[in-house]
Amino acid sequence: MHASSRSFRTGRRFLARHRPQIALEYFRKALRSCPVDERQELVRTLFYIGIVLKQVGLPSSALKTWLTARGLHKRSYAGRMADRYMNDYGMLRQMSSELDDWNAFYSVQLKKYLESKRSRKIGSQGEKDMIWDLIFEYWQGILRSGVLRGKSNSEKLALFSDVEIIFPYFSLPAEKHEIIQVDFFSRSRVSPDDPCPCHSGLPYGQCCGRIKCDEELLYGLF
Template sequence: MYWKKELKKGKQFLADKELIKALKCFESAVNNCPVTSAAGLEKSLFFLGITLKRLGRTESALRCWHMGKHLISESKSRRMIREHSNRYGMYVQTESEQDEDKIAFISLQLERYFKTKKAQRFCSEAERDVILDILQTYWSEMLSDGEIHHFSLDEKIRFFREQPVVFPVADIDSLRNPSNEIIYTDFEKGTRQSMTDLCPCGSGMLFSQCCGRIISPIELESGKI
């Protein structure tokens, strides 16, 4: 069968360290393997994952192994998942528990953010930078509170999901200003925020007296902001 030939060729390319050729062969094997051949499909996905891992595409590799883990009872894909996944089920990128927590928090919140977008992804580098900066700010505040250090894994995931991160709904690119003027945005309405409007935080105060206030030089110098 054609898919078996592709699988065999891919394994030879993999042994010869010709990773791009191996990748194409394993992809072809997966696409052409009949669904009735669970063992063949699992093997093709397993080697496709190995190749992707060696190419540095670790998340794609893990996805392949997850696709193959239930196809047969003695799946090699399951072993790879156990060896290369952290406690959140993501590919191991760091030995630091705090870094793992941060990546999990960002992932859960990005998932929520992308659900609000038709494109389901970042549409520009400007948008990506703004959203990641927002998440970094929330993460830093959570760390300073110290609350998550005593949570179990289940509690952390629930806590990360429940964080009321406020994302801008306006097109980030439309907020660029060549004059470098600071532009305040009402994230709920996706419109420019006027200093004389009520603050969107819900305080009932004017924006200029609340979240949009100007920090005085004395406050900046003393650090009491």
């Protein structure tokens, strides 16, 4: 039994004892020491890491971990967990489609705001709350207008990206650079419904082009 297997078994024991934080450390140790050619073991470890992350209140990190595992083995338990918890934006599924739309809109606009700052960071809780309130105010206007009715997720996402919110700046804004996603093999711009150029078999919008949630934008993921 190599080191990764021992760490994995120890992690499962701590998970069974309802000590997820300690279990996570052992699963991480198992992942670091697992040989790269042991795909099944890598996928199994990532699956359990996702379970623990969800237990400790980091569901978006759990989803990202399961998506990583699905990239190694499409028909794994981790892949089924990703399908269960992921919405059409490639984000964590919410209680309703309206909440899915709100999360996508908020994340698109939060990313715009962060990219406009030289620091790429939120400086205080007060700043974070103010930006949330401002984005939500625009969101309420979108809902009142009824413009989302009958639109596909791709059409909604294009609309969310087109909305320009006038954000207050706490310092000089950074220069804007638009990033255009292109499939260089087909020499065409990639849309969310297109197959992902990484050949995962998933739509681009649920794979490399998935919308990063606020947790990921602000703090990064596991």
